[in-house]
Each structure stands twice: as structure tokens, then as C-alpha cells.
Amino acid sequence: MTLTFAAALASAGIEPADALVIRHAYVREHDDGTVGIHGDSSETEILAYTRVQSANTRTFPANPPGTWIVFLPEGGDRARLWSVLTNRGEVAHDGERRTFELEPTELMADLRGRLVIGWRSPRTWRINATTAAGYPVMEIADAEPVRFPGFDALTLDYPQLQAVIREHRYAAWRTALSSVIGIYLITDTRDGRHYVGKADGAETILQRWAAYATNGHGGNVELRNLTPSTFRLSVLRVFDPSTPTREIDAVESHYKHALDSRRHGLNRN
Structure with a gap:
């Protein structure tokens, strides 16, 4: 029996109907001139990048849910968990882009950087969690030890x-x-x-x-x-x-x- 992302969602107490799943692509600069992210981007840069989304509702939901589960790309068909964010709502809209207030949470904190799921549609960068729930878990890497600070x-x-x-x-x-x-x-x-x-x-x-x-x-x-x-x-x-x-x-x-x-x-x- 294949382990799916649904198990991770259930363990974290996340209701799939109330969550959005994003898989970023590594693009240093988009066609419209906006700065993207890359493999060496900092946590702050990734969060800032995630906060800004298209105003086109065909590209991004008009009313996105309160929980965003963000992955980073790994090859063409894999995604590694970056963080789970709480969406506090839209704070800016210039007609082309919308900016959201996002806050990192401790949900799935033990799986950050460790959980890898199969991404069935490489060209699709965001999906509902109800769809992602059926995606297979490809890997749960060993956790990197945290040094005791004294x-x-x-x-x-x-x-x-x-x-x-x-x-x-x-x-x-x-x-x-x-x-x-x-x-x-x-x-x-x-x-x-x-x-x-x-x-x-x-x-x-x-x-x-x-x-x-x-x-x-x-x-x-x-x-x-x-x-x-x-x-x-x-x-x-x-x-x-x-x-x-x-x-x-x-x-x-x-x-x-x-x-x-x-x-x-x-x-x-």
C-alpha cells in the first residue's frame, strides 16, 4: 500500500478542503521582470516571494484558504516540503499582483526539508490539498541533528x-x-x-x-x-x-x- 500525502495532512490536523498546496519553481527572474527564487534563496526571500501572487483569478484563487503548504522543487516530478503558512488575508492589490500576510506555523515542522512527495503535474505549481492528498510520499529523510546550545x-x-x-x-x-x-x-x-x-x-x-x-x-x-x-x-x-x-x-x-x-x-x- 502506497503512503500518500493524506497521512501527513491528517497527522498535522490539516483539513485538505481548507488548504492550498504550492510547489515553487526555481526561476531567478520571471518574464515580467519580477525576481524569483533559486536553490540558495533564504527563508526570508522564499516567504517574501510566496506572499506576492497574481491578481488574475485564473492563475491564483480569488479567495485562497487559510493554510498554504509550500514545497520546493526537486527534479521534474518531486517536491520537498519547505513550510506551512497561515494566510491572514490580502494586504495589497495593485491590479496586477496581490500581496498576502503570511505567517509561518509549526504545522509539519518535524517534516520540513524531509518530506518529499511525487508531483504528478510538473507544469502545475499550485493545487488544492484535496488533490495533493493523493500524491505519493517518495521520501522522509532522516532529520538533521540539532546542536545542543548549552x-x-x-x-x-x-x-x-x-x-x-x-x-x-x-x-x-x-x-x-x-x-x-x-x-x-x-x-x-x-x-x-x-x-x-x-x-x-x-x-x-x-x-x-x-x-x-x-x-x-x-x-x-x-x-x-x-x-x-x-x-x-x-x-x-x-x-x-x-x-x-x-x-x-x-x-x-x-x-x-x-x-x-x-x-x-x-x-x-
Whole structure:
């Protein structure tokens, strides 16, 4: 049984009827003089290029859907996933071209640059996702490992935390986080409130953070009624697993006082 793009769409929670699929072509300059993209184009250049579309509704839909799944060309009949974008709507129209406000999303983030589908009509550069759903998956390449930045430089938003816990490319991060206990910080970026937490005893920072990735609160009463999507996690201090609990407790208390997370934050004690 052939694996199709429909499986990737379903896994990402994308409804095909609500998505547009684009396969860019590598053209440095179009016949009308507009600049295209090429194999060395930056992420910013590709996004800027995608934002501008023809005003001709026979070329591009008059009311394009809210989700755009963008691929880059690979040979004549293959397409490699670049990104999934949210279309916030048209922001400019000069009679020939329309410009859209597009925002990158985390949808299919684990498949960016890895997923390759067969593109059945090389001359067609955009199709409805309902059609693309039937296209075969040709390849899912191994994820390129992401270098661990070190504890002092480690900052994760909530979607990245979930990726660190589950994706193979973050294996080095999991190894590092599983080797230490310590004090960490959760900031609710909506209002700036802090929660100072600790991983001690037999529980490493990885184990503690995996609980947050699973349910958003890790069993902490202070966090249960909050939406974790705006959480940002960082490490304040790490310890060897043999460090006495009283020493870790003292450092945790210091950070709660320094950050005033009891009176003006999310710590209750």
C-alpha cells in the first residue's frame, strides 16, 4: 500500500478542503521582470516571494484558504516540503499582483526539508490539498541533528519543548537534560509572570520537562488553569544528581525571592 500525502495532512490536523498546496519553481527572474527564487534563496526571500501572487483569478484563487503548504522543487516530478503558512488575508492589490500576510506555523515542522512527495503535474505549481492528498510520499529523510546550545543559552517555547521531547533530531538535547537536576524557570509570555521549579532526587530536568510537554502543567497547581502555548522555559542552574536536596532547595528559594515569583508570579510557596 502506497503512503500518500493524506497521512501527513491528517497527522498535522490539516483539513485538505481548507488548504492550498504550492510547489515553487526555481526561476531567478520571471518574464515580467519580477525576481524569483533559486536553490540558495533564504527563508526570508522564499516567504517574501510566496506572499506576492497574481491578481488574475485564473492563475491564483480569488479567495485562497487559510493554510498554504509550500514545497520546493526537486527534479521534474518531486517536491520537498519547505513550510506551512497561515494566510491572514490580502494586504495589497495593485491590479496586477496581490500581496498576502503570511505567517509561518509549526504545522509539519518535524517534516520540513524531509518530506518529499511525487508531483504528478510538473507544469502545475499550485493545487488544492484535496488533490495533493493523493500524491505519493517518495521520501522522509532522516532529520538533521540539532546542536545542543548549552544550558546557559537554552530557551524553549512550548512547541519547541514538545519537539525536543519527541523528535529524533533533538536526541543530544535529551541526553544533556537527562544528565542533570536543577532549577528551571517557566515564564508565561502573555503577562511576564514567572514560575520557578526544580528537578531533584531521582527526577532529572528532562523528566520534569517531559511532564510539561505532556499535559502543560506537570502536576503544578499554579499552572493547571493556564494555557501552556505561551510558556517559555529556561534553565537557571544545573547540579550533579548527587547534590544534596537541601542545597537545591536553598537555591530554588533564592531564585523565587530574586524573581519575586511568590508575590507577583506563579509560585505559591
